[in-house]
Amino acid sequence: MDGMTKNTPLSQAMGNQHDYLPAAGRDSMLPFYDLLTRALGAGRVHSALLRQASLTPGDRVLEIGCGTGNLTIAAKNAQPGAEIVGTDPDPLALARAERKSKGRNGLRYERAYGQALPFPDGGFDHVLSAFMLHHLDPEVKEATAAEVFRVLRPGGQLHLVDIGGNLTAADGFSARRMLKNPHVAANLGDGIPSLLRKAGFDCEEVDSRVYPHVSRVTYFRATRPA
Structure with missing residues (x-):
C-alpha cells in the first residue's frame, strides 16, 4: 500500500508525469493516504509481517517502497534496537515520512528505486516489502528481486x-x-515464489488471509542461501 518503484506505463495511465507511481496513486491524494490505508487494515498486515520477520537488536533492515513510512516506523517500534532504512522514489511521500519520524534514532529514509538500490552488497539482514510488487511491470519486478x-x-x-x-x-x-486487474495476474498461484526463486532465493509461503476490503493477502519469506 506504500510507494512504488519505477513503473512508467502504470503511473502515466493514472495521469501522473512521474517515472514512478506515487504512494497514493496521485500526488493530490497524498494527504488522505494514511487515513485510507488505516481504513483498509494496513496496520494489521504490517503487524503480521513484522511478527514473521522477528527482528532482533542490531539487525539492519531495509524497506522498499516505504511510501509515508508506516511500515518503516512500525518496524522501529517493534524493535527499537534495529537500524531501519526506508526507501521510495516518491519525494513527497518521503517528506511526509521524515516528518512523522522526526527525532527517531536509527531510522532514516533515502530516495531510491527498487531496481537500483544505492547500498553495498550484503548490507542488510532483512528486507521488507508490503503491497508494492503487484504494481510493477515484469522486467522491473525481476530487476527489483x-x-x-x-x-x-x-x-x-x-x-x-x-x-x-x-x-x-x-x-x-x-x-x-482483483482477478480482473492485469497487474495482479502475475502474483497469482506460484507467481511470486517463482519470481523470487529465479532471483536465487529459497522461498516459502508463510500465510494467506482474506481481508474483505483488500482481497486475499499472502505472506512470503524468501531467504538468500548462506
Missing part, C-alpha cells in the same frame, strides 16, 4: 506481503475485482 538478493547478506531474508497467491472468486467481492 535481483537487487534485493544483492543487498541481503547470505542467510538474510525478504519478508513480502501482497495481493495474490491462491486468490479465487470465492474470496469475495474485492477478490473478484
